[in-house]
Amino acid sequence: MAPPLERSISQLILPGGKNIEFVLGDITDEQTDAIVNAANSALMPGAGVSGAIHGRGGPAIYEECRAILSRQGEIREGQAVMTRGGELPAPYVIHTVGPVWRGGGRDESAKLRSCYRNSIELADERGLGSIAFPAISTGVFGYPLEAAAEIAVKEAARSLEHSKQLSDVRFVLFDPLAFAVFVESARALAKAKSMAFKTYTAD
Numbered sequence: 001m002a003p004p005l006e007r008s009i010s011q012l013i014l015p016g017g018k019n020i021e022f023v024l025g026d027i028t029d030e031q032t033d034a035i036v037n038a039a040n041s042a043l044m045p046g047a048g049v050s051g052a053i054h055g056r057g058g059p060a061i062y063e064e065c066r067a068i069l070s071r072q073g074e075i076r077e078g079q080a081v082m083t084r085g086g087e088l089p090a091p092y093v094i095h096t097v098g099p100v101w102r103g104g105g106r107d108e109s110a111k112l113r114s115c116y117r118n119s120i121e122l123a124d125e126r127g128l129g130s131i132a133f134p135a136i137s138t139g140v141f142g143y144p145l146e147a148a149a150e151i152a153v154k155e156a157a158r159s160l161e162h163s164k165q166l167s168d169v170r171f172v173l174f175d176p177l178a179f180a181v182f183v184e185s186a187r188a189l190a191k192a193k194s195m196a197f198k199t200y201t202a203d
């Protein structure tokens with residue numbers, strides 16, 4: 001019998017040993033140094049992964065978000081800011097605003113790429129070692145899953161190669177379809193770039 005998908009871990013190993021993991025799960029359970037929130041430009045808790053992060057992390061996160069907004073105004077698509085994690089297991093939350101999908105002609109791909117790049121750069125600048133991402137923009141914001149996965153995996157690999165402190169990126173996918181599509185993107189990238197790729201089952 002195949003092991004349950006919940007315990008399946010896929011891993012892309014970059015030259016130099018940094019790695020990108022793919023798991024099925026709820027990002028609010030993650031114990032990485034930071035988890036990433038798929039936010040909106042007003043940093044309002046909202047639904048989806050953002051509702052889950054604010055719900056479990058408690059009001060301290062939104063209070064810090066409000067202080068950021070009053071200092072720098074609305075967050076543009078592609079930007080990332082950081083707060084503490086409140087009651088979450090992860091000490092920090094990086095809030096990035098994904099693009100709303102409007103058919104592909106409004107620079108959505110560049111903006112989605114920026115979300116991953118800016119989040120990884122911010123984590124690295126703050127000296128963090130690990131970060132977990134959801135599939136940004138693929139829920140309420142409507143970005144097609146396969147295109148979003150390809151951008152996410154390629155940009156995470158590219159940004160991680162340049163990081164000084166950050167060594168581990170984890171994608172935490174909430175449903176089996178997203179998990180399968182992200183794993184396929186990783187497998188394709190591994191093949192194209194001759195990187196190591198493996199799948200195993202957690203104990």
Ligand code: AR6
Nearest residue numbers: 026027038040046047048049050134137138139140141174
């Ligand atoms: N852990 C991991 N992934 C999750 C979780 C979770 N707990 N919950 C949902 N997802 P979405 P967006 C997945 O809609 O498209 C909000 O209202 C979900 O299955 O959360 O960037 C914000 O406030 C999907 O694959 O984010 C914004 O207004 C992915 O996370 C807006 O939605 C992203 O779905 C952002 O929309």
